[in-house]
Amino acid sequence: MKKSDFNYHLPEHLIAQKPLPDRGASRLLCMDRESGWIADRQFADFIDLIGERDLLVFNDTKVIPARLFGRKQTGGKVEVLVERILDAHHAIAHVRASKSPKAGAVIELDEGHRCLVLGREGDLFQLEFPGANLFELLEQIGHMPLPPYITRADDESDLTRYQTVFAREAGAVAAPTAGLHFDQAMMDKIKTKGAQTAFVTLHVGSGTFQPVRVEDLSEHLMHKEFFSVASDTVDAVRQARERGGRVIAIGTTAVRALESASRSGRLEAGFGDTDLFITPGYQFKSVDAMLTNFHLPESTLLMLVSAFAGYESIMQAYRHAIDQSYRFFSYGDAMFLGEVKERV
Structure with a gap:
């Protein structure tokens, strides 16, 4: 596939410039990974998409005022x-x-x-x-490093809202945006439901906002980011598999951390720099479902979600999101990719 295959037109007014008053007030576009079937929901419905055997993996990186x-x-x-x-x-x-x-x-x-x-x-x-x-x-x-498509200056509210509630490892210059939707109330609901949680670290770099500049994807040089996957997370993934649960990555950065630690064919604890570039045709080794935001045209993250859920299905879902006036990018709405029909 070529870079231009991942282009789409986004009306400027759909680029979210500010977060909603409440973290959990976002909309949630749900897409069944196998069939491509989609449904419009609210983020509050996320709790209905997970089961007690599932494992949710979050990126605990902390954005520095860079x-x-x-x-x-x-x-x-x-x-x-x-x-x-x-x-x-x-x-x-x-x-x-x-x-x-x-x-x-x-x-x-x-x-x-x-x-x-x-x-x-x-x-x-x-x-x-x-x-x-x-x-x-x-x-x-320092000032919070808001993405280039947010055209206003940062303000005091961004110190907390451009940060997840579970951030603890300082080093990112961009937020793991899927995690921004979670407030403490949702984290408590996950625990009450019986689903397990685990954490990885991937320090998101500013390169995450850069479009691919070469038409031939094989010529693209991926930016490197530091990642760490601890042994307790590896154990949690193994235990989820043993009990028949799914590994649900919260954000593309959690996906990249898990898949970077799985390059040998199985998930192993470790840390270092990753330049893993996931495009359609990639075989995922450690992730069964994911929550993500909507991504920039011709970006590596749009290519990643297309690899995960199918190019045609993702592009159709993006067209639907635009038609339904979803809010896009860092402070925008969310999208769930996994089993949907039976769980919503």
Whole structure:
């Protein structure tokens, strides 16, 4: 398949610019993975889609306030988006300026902080933050890194709403958006129903928003993201299989973590960088169903869900979502891919 096969027209007004007042108030498009049958529901109905033998796997990554604003010593404005923290004083980052800074340049940040440009790694810059712990600096002067299709500036509410209620491992510069729909009340309902939960970590990078730029998908270079799958999660998956339950991934990032840890053919505990690129024809090894948001045209995530539930079915579901005015992307509505008819 080619990149252009995954294009679709989305009216701009369907791109959600703000979250709904309540996390669980989103709509839920349910699609039966086998037949392609779809139903319009509310996210509150998600609890009816799961059973007591099932295992829900969440991504517990925590979004860091990774966007910084500053100036060059010559006075020009600079925007820094930290892509990955290397240690307490070093990071690689995107730097936006009228003219790219060279090695040795100093960027003056808010509240008297500064960073030094050490060099470049392709499109990214190597930065040093002397005299301050980088995590503490970001908490002090950083802004939440809202996606480029959200055209407003971040505000105080984004500190909590662009973060899942179960976030605990700091390192992402984009939220695992399917998890944003869950509030504590829904987590409690899952526990009451008897379904099990487990966690993986995948630090979502800004590359998740980048469209594929080559028509031939085999030529696409996937961005790398750190992932970790612990032994207790591997055990939880095994136990779910033994009791006849399904492994339901909450978000494409949880899918990528599980499938990255399954490259040997079976799920194994481990951690590292993953560049797994899932396209139609991929054979899933560890995931039976998933909850996801709606994804950008020609994006790797749209290709992933097409691989999971079938290209024609997904494109039909997206056309339906547009016709029914679903809200798209990070702060938008959700979609469930799995067994549906018998469970709703």
